[in-house]
Amino acid sequence: MMTLLGRSTSINVRKILWCLDILECPFQHIEQPDVQTLATLNPNRLVPVLTDGDFSLWESNAILRYLARRFPDSDLYPSTPTVRSLIDQWLDWQLAEFNSAWVYAFQARVRNNPDFQNADLIEQSVRNWNDKVALLNDQLADKDFVTGAQFRVCDIALALSVNRWYESIGQIGRFAHIDAYFRRCAAQKGFTDWVANGVA
Numbered sequence: 001m002m003t004l005l006g007r008s009t010s011i012n013v014r015k016i017l018w019c020l021d022i023l024e025c026p027f028q029h030i031e032q033p034d035v036q037t038l039a040t041l042n043p044n045r046l047v048p049v050l051t052d053g054d055f056s057l058w059e060s061n062a063i064l065r066y067l068a069r070r071f072p073d074s075d076l077y078p079s080t081p082t083v084r085s086l087i088d089q090w091l092d093w094q095l096a097e098f099n100s101a102w103v104y105a106f107q108a109r110v111r112n113n114p115d116f117q118n119a120d121l122i123e124q125s126v127r128n129w130n131d132k133v134a135l136l137n138d139q140l141a142d143k144d145f146v147t148g149a150q151f152r153v154c155d156i157a158l159a160l161s162v163n164r165w166y167e168s169i170g171q172i173g174r175f176a177h178i179d180a181y182f183r184r185c186a187a188q189k190g191f192t193d194w195v196a197n198g199v200a
């Protein structure tokens with residue numbers, strides 16, 4: 001039986017909860033792992049961590065890839081090199097570019113973190129964040145999902161990122177293709193539990 005460590009309010013943990021739900025994969029969930037257990041499993045002391053027997057893995061998008069490989073019939077991560085590489089491209093972009101764009105504004109606006117209150121940096125982060133959503137909107141102009149006609153594992157990470165934008169600084173009506181994409185993602189099992197559940 002797999003075990004997932006990490007609180008279900010975390011966007012990165014929700015990626016895994018949603019993926020496990022789509023895959024209908026039974027698992028145990030430890031919301032609040034003890035500090036020592038977490039440090040043993042992940043030197044960064046961050047969640048999510050997934051264990052599968054003696055194997056353990058951290059980094060949310062690496063866990064998504066692992067689960068999608070474990071359940072090849074799901075078609076979340078086809079082995080065709082071109083298809084798989086595009087999925088990888090968007091998973092990497094989500095963590096390296098999209099995620100980095102929102103960090104400052106999210107800490108300021110949603111977390112009300114006193115260490116993130118520089119007005120210029122907030123404005124810059126809001127602009128970058130909106131630019132990333134605009135880029136994704138353009139990508140979706142002629143496709144149902146980010147790599148084509150099918151929902152893939154990268155759409156798990158991206159739909160959660162779009163939800164964070166809606167819940168923080170975004171609004172329905174600003175980007176038509178994003179709105180349509182989000183509605184299409186809603187057809188996936190578990191969407192209202194793990195994605196559009198009112199949590200940024």
Ligand SMILES: N[C@@H](CCC(=O)N[C@@H](CS)C(=O)NCC(=O)O)C(=O)O
Nearest residue numbers: 010011012045046047048059060061
């Ligand atoms: N790049 C990592 C980031 C992990 C991360 O920042 N996790 C946050 C929650 S989203 C965390 O563990 N924060 C400390 C805590 O929740 O105690 C990933 O994608 O898994």
